[in-house]
Amino acid sequence: MEILEGADQSLLEVIDHVLNKGVVMSGEVMLGVAGVDLVYLRLSALLCASDRVQPRARKK
Amino acid sequence: MSPPLNVYALSDAPPAVEVRGALGEAVRAVPAGSLLALAGEVDHAPELSAQAVRAHDAVVRRLAAACPALLPVRFGSLADEVDFSGREGELLEALELVRGREQMTLRVYGEPQAAERESGKAYLESLRRARSVPSLDPLRAALGTLVRAERTEPHGGPLIASVYHLIDRGSAPEYLRTLAGVALPVRVAPTGPWPAWSFAPEELR
16 A cells, blocks of 8 residues: 555654554444555554664664 | 445534535545434545655544544544444444544553463452553642543553543643653653544444
């Protein structure tokens, strides 16, 4: 998914809130998107990756 | 059959001003018992893209600015009709909790602690400890009553947890000033204020 290729932390935060949080309505409601699980997995990986990147960047 | 609704949020009163949805459609307040679903009429589910996600976020923010009590609904929630029977009580309680409030999100980075495996009791206790994120206790003490409610979400790995704090609207600068002045054994990355994304009833998250 091209939207997660960049290291745009603010976009990742928006994605995590909008796709991963909020009221989930059951029953009559469907998710109109495919591959959502993939997005979650990669988001979590990138949030972790940012931890490894940022302290190193600061030391320079 | 009426066109499907793209639901952005729940509230107990209509927005104070007219709000447009992600596709420029008018957002209507659709009654569902004593709740209102704030939704736009659309003819198809939104395609997942960075732009669509940002648009949903923007609509929820506009609605939050126009509604004192608002629970955001997850992206892509399409409904032909809205029915919360059986859930109304807990949703109304959650709306009361978030009324006049907003959310700060903390990503907590540090050394992950392995779960105890020696006994069932030790295992459960280590899960409870991970969920309570004790490394933030000095922050909790400093923030005091600025924080009206807290939700935590433990993760594995260097991102050890996400912590969500519900604060009164407008108190984010004070929250961030307080956070900056507290020494913690973990690194904490704050974002916000957000609408109260993480304060829906547990079974509906």
